[in-house]
Amino acid sequence: MKKSKLVLGLSFLAVSGLVLIAADHIDAPSVTGNAADITDMFTFQGQDTNNLVFAVNTQGLLSPNKTAEAVFNENVMIEVNIDNTGDNVEDLVIQAIKRGDKMYFFGPYKPSMTGKSSSIDVSKASGDVAISTYKMNPVTASKNGMKFFAGPRDDPFFFDLGQFQKILGGTATGFNNPGIDTFAGTNVLSVVVEVPKAMLGGSGTLNVWAETKKKQ
């Protein structure tokens, strides 16, 4: 009884078009497949636990064949937003944007405006790094305790998305064991920045999110 109710619920969802697609991969019509599409974000302690690492991935499900031609866009800023006061409004931003063959980083700094629009305060430049080339060793840079990377990486996300879609579609009632990682063998374009916790403020907890913002 319970089970059929659940299946009914899932079928209803599938019919109503709520198809689950990955962490945030290919999630919406206006950004899918372009440089503004965020697939995932991670925030974790660095090898040096005095640091936090922010990783923002874009342009999901790149096959090895497509990875070399995938590029960051000079009109699309990748922005890590950090709320250190608990009101879910950003107190600090870290911005990354491509110029030429490099990724330029700004912040963490307090932005002049919060919300949907941003500008770049060039006086808050924190470093830059050559964008790594597919199949070459990753190029990293460091400055003032921060570390910077931009370029193709393996997609760190793992999920049996195919089976989940079957469950939603009503053609399966559960996962298989073992499952199949839909994201195995696929790449993303990553921006990774490591920052001393002392630069991030707060009193023990932060709220963090990633945004892509396009030049108007």
Place this chain on the structure above:
Amino acid sequence: MKTNKLKMMTIALAVALVSANCDNNDDNNTNTGNEMMDFSGTYVQQDQMARPAINTVFIASGQPKDDFNAAIPSAMGSKYQSIFQSRLMALNPAYDMNALGQSAAAFTGLLATDVLNVSTTKKTTFFDGTNVLTGRALADDVIDVELLLIFGGSAGTSNPQLTSDHVDANDIAFGTNFPYLATAW
């Protein structure tokens, strides 16, 4: 005489400095000087995300997904909590309480504001059995955590066929040092 010499030297030095600058400008492709580049303009939000799979699980496809991507966290809670709760109950009509002891309203109230909670004093993990929502590490099996909270009931034992996808790790090991993410395929 002396003054003239000094003046000449100053001019020479100034010229040298200017030439050096020009050279730098000529080499701009390999130059790191931000002052040479244009970062002006207003940049407007296209996409946003924090916790994994939130938009994809709880927001209907098409325009609603674009709308959610254009939303800001401080405005999400009031707009999305009830939408998330309807989705949750559609996914699992038997939902009563999850393993964190959250009712449907409490759970979706947390999720509807899509931010990643991060501790600056503890181990950073989505969930490791002890720490809850203190960050998101690369190896965290976030999908199993979310499946368990959606389908597993208060004891985490309900709907066992739906509480793990049995993909427990990435297809390549992560690095221990920067940039941590694995080499592309």
